[in-house]
Amino acid sequence: MSRKPVSACRLTAGQTHKLARCGYETVGDLEYVTVAELSKELEIGEEEAAQILRQIKDDSSSGVESSTVFSGLRREEQLHSLSTLTRDFDELLGGGIEPRKLTEFCGAPGAGKTQLAMQLSVNCQLPHAFGGLAGQVVYIDTEGSFMADRFKEIAEHTRSELQPRASRRRKKQAALPSVEEMLEGVHVFRVHNYIEQIAVLNALPAFQIDHPQVKLVVIDSIAFHFRADFHDMGLRTRLLNGAAQQLLSLATQHNIVVLITNQMTTTIKDGTATLIPALGETWAHACTTRVVLAFDGDTRSASLFKSPSLPEGSIHYSVTAGGVRSVRGAAGPSSQTPSSSSTSSTAATAAAAATTAKRRHEHS
Ligand SMILES: Nc1ncnc2c1ncn2[C@@H]1O[C@H](COP(=O)(O)OP(=O)(O)OP(=O)(O)O)[C@@H](O)[C@H]1O
Ligand SMILES: [Mg+2]
Known part of the structure; x- marks a missing residue:
């Protein structure tokens, strides 16, 4: 005891x-x-x-753990960051998205949060030689915006863009996963309310034990069920703090990358309306790194606003049929079910269902 x-x-x-x-x-x-x-x-x-x-x-x-700065630095050197596959984006993030941290992408509707989350779910499954983590993905979809067809399209494009380099390497470790494997490698949890969302988060440690190959957890978006009709702000803060602590503990225990998307909200300051990330100050403290995505003329911008080790900065990127791409140059890096009413399925199951639905539609 x-x-x-x-x-x-x-x-x-x-x-x-x-x-x-x-x-x-x-x-x-x-x-x-x-x-x-x-x-x-x-x-x-x-x-x-x-x-x-x-x-x-x-x-x-x-328990309470301590480690020396030296051992912490060595561990960080050995861990791989997850590449966005766009040079500018990776440079902004100091080489990619770091494991063992909570990284948040905020932005207005259509800014590209879900596209980026899907692109990173593809990238995560690539070998280390291509900036991936050779791992699977847990994708918590709170808005119903994970589109299996779109994920498949991004996987196909990304794979065919990288294939020439993969063919040259010939090493087994540099072999690209097939599109089918990538579809099988994303475990999608569709959650319909905040209770399901908390239940899935509670179930993640057990899911991780059964699926140790998971290297990326995506929540798209954290805010959706916590904004609509949530009147008890104290409860909201406690639940969100609990969620952040759970995610951080999962990330550090298993060296996982955690990617959270967040919506924007309007605040009035000195008579001027400004867009700021939703969920307030306490949540802002919970995230290790915060990036704001926005429209900027014909392209989109990503601005790093909060990082414990990197300077603030901005880059441009675009969303194409192939996924999230650099506007500057070619893509490529510089080198079971929880006990809640929400269900998990792999992207492959969803893609098969989408294809069947499409065929039915064509035949009707
Ligand atoms: N196949 C495609 N080809 C080119 N651009 C696309 C394609 N699919 C989506 N997009 C672009 O991505 C945008 C949607 O981005 P996304 O779904 O990531 O927005 P979001 O930031 O997640 O918004 P929300 O807050 O509503 O969830 C579309 O408006 C379109 O500009
Ligand atoms: Mg979205």
Whole structure:
């Protein structure tokens, strides 16, 4: 039974206070407490009670770890970043999207968030020699915008653009996955409300154990179910903080890249309306890196606004039939089911369904 104090766990001050008031002082005191019991005793909702127990379990199982700067640097050197396959974008991000961090892409409708998320879901499956992670993808689709047909199109284009280089290399490690393999390599979770979204996030650690080949987790978008009809802002903040902590812990434990898309919202400052990323200040702190996508004349721009190690900057990119591409030059890098009502399917299943639906449509 752990004697670790509850106050040492990553809970809000209010939660720690309520636990103390009800006599829960150590992690061990909560070992056999159920969600329903805690909810009743602390007079909080079951979701929050579940989040508290989960957090305490996470914090007690992982313990407090330290590492030297030297070992941290060595680990970072050994880990691969995920390439966007566009030189400018990779340069902006210091070589690609880093694992073990939360990277957020924000933008107005149509700015290219979903296109970029789909492109990166293709890139993730490429070998390291092509800027990929040779891994699979979990794609949490909150808006219903993951289009299997479009993903297939991006996979086909990307593969055929890289094929000449792959043929020259001949090494087994540089072999490109087939389009079918790439479709099979994306596990899509369609979530219809914030409860399903939280449930899928809760189920991810177990899913990861069954699917250790997953190297990228996408949430497109984090904001969708937390903006519409969400009146309890305190609950929203707690749920989002919990989500960020869960994602970060998954990312660091398994060296995963986490890609989050976010919407923009209007704020009035000094009488002027300005577009800012949705979900407020607390969420802004939760993300390690934040990039804002926008329209800029005929092209699109990506601006790095927040990074712990990189300077701010902007680049241009375009969305083509082949996916996200540089406007400057050719593409190419410089070198089971959770217990919720939402279901996971691979992109291949969705693509097959889309093809069948299309055929039916053509025959009708
Ligand atoms: N096959 C294609 N060829 C060229 N451009 C395309 C293609 N498919 C999509 N696009 C471009 O991508 C845009 C949609 O981008 P995307 O779906 O990524 O927007 P988003 O930022 O995710 O928006 P939202 O906030 O509404 O989800 C389209 O308006 C179009 O300009
Ligand atoms: Mg989108």
